[in-house]
Amino acid sequence: MERKLGFIFDHNKCIICNACVDACNxxxxxxxxxxxxxxxxxxxxxxxxxxxxxxxxxxxxxxxPANAIEKNEMGIVRIRDDKCIGCGFCTWACPYEALKFNNEGIMTKCNFCYGRLAEGKGIPYCVEACPTGALAFGWIEKGEAEVDYLPPSEITKPRIVIKEPEIKESLKANVLHTKKEENYLGLLAFTIGSEFALGYSLFKLPFWSIVSVILLVASLLLSVNHAKRTDRFYRVIYNLKTSWLSREVLFSSLSILFYILSIVKPVFYYPAVVFLTAGVISSIMIYMLKSRPSWYKADTPVSFVGSIFTMSLPIVYFLTYDLTTIIPLVIILAIEIISNQMRSKVRTSLNIVSILLSLISIIIPEIIIIVEIMNIVSETKHRKEFYEKVIYYGLPKV
Known part of the structure; x- marks a missing residue:
């Protein structure tokens, strides 16, 4: 393996003086x-x-999404201040909580004191300040950080060497934590809105093109607020090669264009639906992060795909009284209950009631209106919990 720069930490030499932290700050x-x-x-x-x-x-x-993070030939991962849009998605992917916003809404992190290294002015301040040599750095072939008190190294393959205490004693620390995602309402609105728009247009419900445009434009504008540097939001599509967020924004924006065109020329319906489908798939992939176990599971794609149909099929039935729409609706609601594994009692209860009412609507069709309302509430409530009860890997806590 190619040698790159990395930190080396020796537990046996650390005297817990905090000099490394103080020097960095x-x-x-x-x-x-x-x-x-x-x-x-x-x-x-x-x-x-x-x-x-x-x-x-x-x-x-x-x-x-903005191509603001780069890695050079020495293995140093840096953030370009002039490119960052402050969306914070990088913090979702990092299991070591290494990225921090500054007062200008720009993401920052350790860059190995790149300026000092590049100009030959010295070594990283933290390493220089350590009085015992517990913290060092140098050229290493691979990281050695497979310890119980750090997240699984397979997620990012950290290039750090940790020398464990010589006396074998278990270190009691937890790396799985729970938190509420900040400023998530725009994300909730966009995911639910785009899924509703896709289902609504798939079945060509009344005024499907106009309704889809309204849902997509309104929810997309709300989601822009998630980025702290909205003046640079145009950069959100700069990393189509690896960022699912870039793909989501591009595909969804293109779908809006084609939905607008379809108002005049219905033939544009097909590219509109194709691009919005690609946008919803990209939305799912954004959240499939190993660093966030509560998202990295089957319930995420089931929830995102399920809402497309649970919020549209009741409308289809109300307009057509086609009994064949009840069967897939009941099946999808049941799959959501199973994938959720009854973690959310509210969602489980709402879905069970929706299933029962959907079956009753075979006899009393008007009841399907209640099902539609309950399904919208269920999907929105579940997505709210999705953002408010995030289980993530982070630094060890005692």
Whole structure:
């Protein structure tokens, strides 16, 4: 394997003095790029000093829609300040919580003190400040960070070497945490809105082109607010090669164009639906991140695809009284219950009631209106929990 720069940390030399953290914050304005995590160790304690690991598989760089993150020949992963749109998606992909926003809404992180290295002015401040040599850096062939108190190294392949304590004692720390995603309402609106628009137009329901345009434009404008640097939002499609977010925005925007054209020329219906389908698939892939186990599971695609039909099939039945629409509706609602594994009691209850009412609507068709309302509530409620109860990999906590 090719040798690249990486940090080396030795538990046996660390005296928990915090000099590495202080030096980094002093040099870069208290952005907290480096953390010193103290953990119980038998009857004593030890600490782990960690920052960005300049991974061999930098998922932060892959998901960045603006091509603002780059990796050079030395293995240093850097963020270009002038390209970042402040969307925060890189933080979703990093299991080490290495990325931090500055006061200008631009993402920042450890860059190995690149300026000092490139100009030959010295080594990283954190390494220079360590009085015992517990924190070092150099050319290493591969990372060695497969320890119980860090996320699985297979996610990003971190290029850091950790020398564990010589005395074998279990370190008690948890790397799985739960949090609420900040500023998520625009994302919720766009995912639900695009799925509803796709289902509505798939079945060519009344005024399908106009309704789809309204849903897509309104929800897309709401989602723009997720980026802190809206003045650079045009860069969101700059990484079509690896970023599903870039693809989602491009495909969804193209679908809007074709839906508008379809108002005049119905033949544009076909590319509109194709591009919106690609946009919804891209939405699903955005959230399939190993760094976020609550998202990286079957319930995510089931939920995103299921809502396309649970919010449109009741309308189809109301307009046509075609009994063949009830069967797929009931099946999809049942699959959602199974994939959710009854984690959400509200969703499970709503879906069960929707199934029962859907069957009753065979006799009393008007009841399907209640089913439509309940399904919209169920899908929106479930998506809200999706963003508010995020289980993610992060730095160890005692």
């Amino acid at each position: 002093k040099a870069y304005g208290n952005l907290n790029w480096r953390s010193l995590i103290v953990m119980p160790y038998g009857e004593s304690k030890t600490a782990l000093s960690i920052a960005c690991n300049h991974c061999d598989n930098p998922t932060c760089m892959q998901v960045c």
